[in-house]
Amino acid sequence: MKQYLSLIDGQWADFGNFQPDINPANTDEVIAEFSYGDASAVDQAVAAAKRAAPGWAAASPQVRHDVLAAVGNALGANAEEYGRTLAREEGKTLPEAIGEVGRASQVFKFFAGEALRLGGQLHPSVRPDIDIEVTREPVGIVGLITPWNFPIAIPAWKTAPALAFGNCVVLKPADLTPACAQIIARLLNENGCPPGVFNLVYGRGSVVGEALVNHPDVGAISFTGSVEVGNRLAEICGRLRKKLQLEMGGKNPMVVMDDADMDVAVGACLNGAFFSTGQRCTASSRLIVQSGIHDAFVEKLTAAMTALKVGDPLDAATQIGPVVDEKQLTSNLKYIDLAKQEAAEVIGGERLNLATPGFFQAPALFLGTTNDMRINREEIFGPTASVIKVGDLEQAITVANDTEFGLSSGICTTSLKSAREYRRRAQAGMLMVNLPTAGVDYHVPFGGRKGSSFGPREQGSFAAEFYTIVKTSYVFSG
Numbered sequence: 001m002k003q004y005l006s007l008i009d010g011q012w013a014d015f016g017n018f019q020p021d022i023n024p025a026n027t028d029e030v031i032a033e034f035s036y037g038d039a040s041a042v043d044q045a046v047a048a049a050k051r052a053a054p055g056w057a058a059a060s061p062q063v064r065h066d067v068l069a070a071v072g073n074a075l076g077a078n079a080e081e082y083g084r085t086l087a088r089e090e091g092k093t094l095p096e097a098i099g100e101v102g103r104a105s106q107v108f109k110f111f112a113g114e115a116l117r118l119g120g121q122l123h124p125s126v127r128p129d130i131d132i133e134v135t136r137e138p139v140g141i142v143g144l145i146t147p148w149n150f151p152i153a154i155p156a157w158k159t160a161p162a163l164a165f166g167n168c169v170v171l172k173p174a175d176l177t178p179a180c181a182q183i184i185a186r187l188l189n190e191n192g193c194p195p196g197v198f199n200l201v202y203g204r205g206s207v208v209g210e211a212l213v214n215h216p217d218v219g220a221i222s223f224t225g226s227v228e229v230g231n232r233l234a235e236i237c238g239r240l241r242k243k244l245q246l247e248m249g250g251k252n253p254m255v256v257m258d259d260a261d262m263d264v265a266v267g268a269c270l271n272g273a274f275f276s277t278g279q280r281c282t283a284s285s286r287l288i289v290q291s292g293i294h295d296a297f298v299e300k301l302t303a304a305m306t307a308l309k310v311g312d313p314l315d316a317a318t319q320i321g322p323v324v325d326e327k328q329l330t331s332n333l334k335y336i337d338l339a340k341q342e343a344a345e346v347i348g349g350e351r352l353n354l355a356t357p358g359f360f361q362a363p364a365l366f367l368g369t370t371n372d373m374r375i376n377r378e379e380i381f382g383p384t385a386s387v388i389k390v391g392d393l394e395q396a397i398t399v400a401n402d403t404e405f406g407l408s409s410g411i412c413t414t415s416l417k418s419a420r421e422y423r424r425r426a427q428a429g430m431l432m433v434n435l436p437t438a439g440v441d442y443h444v445p446f447g448g449r450k451g452s453s454f455g456p457r458e459q460g461s462f463a464a465e466f467y468t469i470v471k472t473s474y475v476f477s478g
């Protein structure tokens with residue numbers, strides 16, 4: 001059995017306490033074992049980061065560029081192999097997994113360039129003979145806490161900007177997907193990232209995550225995960241006055257207007273709701289459909305959904321992989337029962353017994369639902385979507401915005417006027433016209449409003465807002 005360790009100060013650190021990484025498509029298969037650390041491992045990692053921080057902050061942007069570009073290139077060159085690892089430990093299909101590694105590669109390359117592009121501003125003072133310079137400096141040590149559903153892309157899109165802008169990192173990845181974090185750690189370590197600049201600590205969120213968030217030398221925390229944990233981090237970071245960036249849940253609406261192109265609408269909803277087993281915070285979970293197209297749309301989407309092949313992610317015919325673990329599957333199945341209790345018509349959603357012992361579930365559609373039902377208020381995070389029938393655009397906008405979340409919001413229409421109106425009034429961080437609510441580019445801001453996100457945006461040049469602090473310098477030369 002392969003055993004993997006945390007990375008602290010450029011060295012692999014063995015804390016014993018090895019935990020298995022299990023394939024959700026075949027629970028007999030243990031991919032590897034990972035040594036879990038505790039609060040003292042976090043202390044060691046932060047101490048290493050603290051020693052490395054002055055040197056890395058002063059390093060030439062060329063040095064930072066070269067490390068990030070090398071990691072980006074290595075990810076791209078080995079996308080097939082790393083994609084297999086990702087598919088085996090997380091369960092998304094091989095093409096989705098390879099695509100995600102490709103995205104991580106692009107993210108590293110993009111931020112390699114951003115390291116060179118970081119600039120400032122020069123202002124004349126209102127007083128004579130004084131110039132004012134506004135510059136950005138690294139925060140110092142940042143703690144990154146990442147989820148299992150994009151196990152290589154999300155660590156990449158937090159780590160790459162952190163390092164590009166001169167910070168040192170301690171990464172605590174999700175327990176369910178340690179192998180992907182190991183890839184990033186190994187590539188950084190082998191491609192010129194100095195010891196202590198990037199540290200990886202495996203361990204429970206309640207132990208390692210908690211220690212990281214509470215550590216006085218960690219200046220900023222970026223977290224993607226549940227609302228419950230995010231709210232807790234907000235309290236701690238507020239009290240300790242740490243910078244905080246939260247990406248949490250979604251209950252993303254996708255409006256389908258009578259004038260929509262049927263194939264575009266069915267394709268967008270199928271992808272947005274069910275691909276990656278619905279395990280995306282950007283998933284389209286509320287399909288808000290105008291009455292004139294409703295019946296024909298439901299018929300076509302149902303046919304397309306029931307034709308989706310659920311199976312082993314490594315099998316080329318598979319379109320939907322397993323649910324990530326037993327706990328998530330149990331929760332998904334509870335929501336199937338709840339949908340029935342709430343008098344929705346449920347199509348699909350049952351647990352599937354396939355050739356290997358895994359957490360397979362048929363995708364599900366809930367019909368005849370209203371927006372006040374719990375299935376339309378709470379994030380399910382599984383391969384399920386509800387259909388809510390509405391009369392017109394006005395009602396569609398009201399229903400779409402009637403949620404505590406605000407990550408992504410979509411509309412399928414051929415009317416420029418309707419698309420424009422929806423774009424203007426949707427209460428969401430990301431807006432999609434004739435596209436799935438999920439599936440974003442890597443070089444532009446990512447984030448939401450309301451209960452979905454907190455703090456500055458991730459990705460693109462906007463990432464500098466979180467990973468740097470501003471200094472305003474006054475220089476008198478009279």
Ligand code: UN1
Binds near residue numbers: 150281282437440
């Ligand atoms: C995407 O939809 O392309 O956890 C990315 C998530 C998001 C990432 C979604 N943070 O699902």
